[in-house]
Amino acid sequence: MKDFTYYTPTRYLFGRGVEAKTGELTRWMGVKKVLIVYGGGSVIRSGLLDRVKLSLDNEGIEYLEMGGIQPNPVDTPVYDGIKICRDNNIDGLLAVGGGSAIDTAKAIACGVPYEGDFWDFYAGKKIVEEAMPLGVVLTIPAAGSEGSGNSVITKLDGLHKISLRTESALRPKFAIMNPELTFTLPPYQTASGISDMMAHIFERYFSNTPEVEITDRVAEGVLKAIIAEAPRVMAEPENYEARANIMWSGTLAHNGICGTGRQEDWVSHFMEHEISAVYGVTHGAGLAVMFPAWMTFMAQNHPVKVAQFARRVFDIVEADDTIAALKGIEVLKRFYTSIGLPVTFAQLGVENPDIDLLVAKLHENKGETIGGYYRLTAKETSEIYRLAL
């Protein structure tokens, strides 16, 4: 087990109707005037945004709002948001939505008190030392950003999709999680969210750090819960219990508890980021394509942890690691397919991916070799992309 720090000071409020506490928690985090950041019109149509504003009004908290944040969020609204905050004495952020709204709000939160270009943090030139406090009302369980210190933003100029990771500077102060708010999520988005949270566990689970039984067992437990609840939530979108289990799983998948004490990987995320930056696909769907491909490469080249996953999560009984891994990958692909997700580029809607371009951008962004579990050259990442054809 590696040495680690673990610090997750996010206050979670989970259950029916908890969005009525938004004002109270915004006050609790010491904020008097917030910028509400949200995505499309669904939070308006559902009445959620009005309920959130009413709750802020009840506590005498002022607010401005900025909507229209798109999936795979880009840098331009971040600059707009920073200007709005500076021009209006805003002292906190409130994201209402999923990962895109939250990650945009996080970028604004660290950008406002910083004199330079906020992109410096994403480009790795500066460490985030200060950020405005941020609260979340979660409507899409997927990205896990409500409990993480991370944010992913795409720079439009060059389509660089970059993940910024902080220990705690960008963790939300509170996260309001009402599973009812997820009843109306379309099936493809629900399934993509499930793939996203599983991927967050995989990136931590596939590690060479030995002697991490406790973290492995927790990670396997969260995976088992997701795999058990996923068919229910797809079949009954308004099943509160299934939605609740999936929603909390999405938080545990990414708040760090599945990663303590070990080197993490994240190479499949990096590989998917290039796909969604270039082809605009849904992140979770792209991950459902990338992970079986990455695992198939590993089954041949470094199967041990993929075999453990197959045995412990899918109850594969097979002594040979490569065969066990390959059998597990088949079950995983059937699982993705059963909830309506693609497992190939073609199913993802990318008939002829420009793999040379993806590989070039990947290594330009991340270095000549990449990956924690297995160090991949450009020749090898190219092979993995081809395994997804």
Add this chain to the structure above:
Amino acid sequence: MKDFTYYTPTRYLFGRGVEAKTGELTRWMGVKKVLIVYGGGSVIRSGLLDRVKLSLDNEGIEYLEMGGIQPNPVDTPVYDGIKICRDNNIDGLLAVGGGSAIDTAKAIACGVPYEGDFWDFYAGKKIVEEAMPLGVVLTIPAAGSEGSGNSVITKLDGLHKISLRTESALRPKFAIMNPELTFTLPPYQTASGISDMMAHIFERYFSNTPEVEITDRVAEGVLKAIIAEAPRVMAEPENYEARANIMWSGTLAHNGICGTGRQEDWVSHFMEHEISAVYGVTHGAGLAVMFPAWMTFMAQNHPVKVAQFARRVFDIVEADDTIAALKGIEVLKRFYTSIGLPVTFAQLGVENPDIDLLVAKLHENKGETIGGYYRLTAKETSEIYRLAL
């Protein structure tokens, strides 16, 4: 799943030599003068206390110290500590040790800013609204108090052993966890700690709240990790990896992650508290006696969750719930016995327990009927104590 809040703002620093960061973290929590609370002489003999003081000196933090806290901590040192803090302008606590030192420090932390008798909080007359900041250097993985908002103190007058539970007011601000500090724990204390952490999971796991797959799977995962690592840590007390896995498991067992979204039980703890208050036994050893007895009663009266535990944690294959539960209990008893723990009153060193006295005090402290998973009358708690003979 029940509605819940989850808020665990403890900063964990885990690894070799991390006690050297004590001063830095004490400063981080905003404290200038601490009272160091510790137990017996082992922290002096090992040199740990000196290293902690050096780290405080390096940051210019003043300190006083109060040692001699005994297992099953009582109220008298709490009153002493409150007086020391008030007389010396102390603004924070630092517990160096295990649950007894930490729980005593927690009682002092909430007692100092409170005008009345600190016991009001434990007696349920007052809610803790204010407490001095508290840091922990953990030497005994068992009580999980380093990551919980709880504290258990025994009032000497009448031997009332009472657990105070807070959502976050009494959670430590930081916990320093170096597995090397546990190498010298004697086998019986190591094993009792393992039983204690398993019990913390059991009290949350045995619940009637339906639809908590995610929390069940996490709880089962932590139990599996403990059961896998326990024989290694008993056979090789200086095996860093086994000690590390057990240490982190002890935190996860009790920081709330195994209990989100459901009613908890805690009746076996209450029953054990009476045993250790009257007979002064080691808490974890008492729990190894009580849990199989409680589970055996449940196998006959309400087996469903005990059967799930047997199937998922011990791989028992058996369709009938009562039989599955009973088989699981046999494996659990063999496990306890294998690491040197008692599973009967006699093995615990209590040849002729005064069960009538235990039952009378239990219901005097906790009410006519007790328990979450199954509501027990005095006749039934008496039967469970007898099952432990």
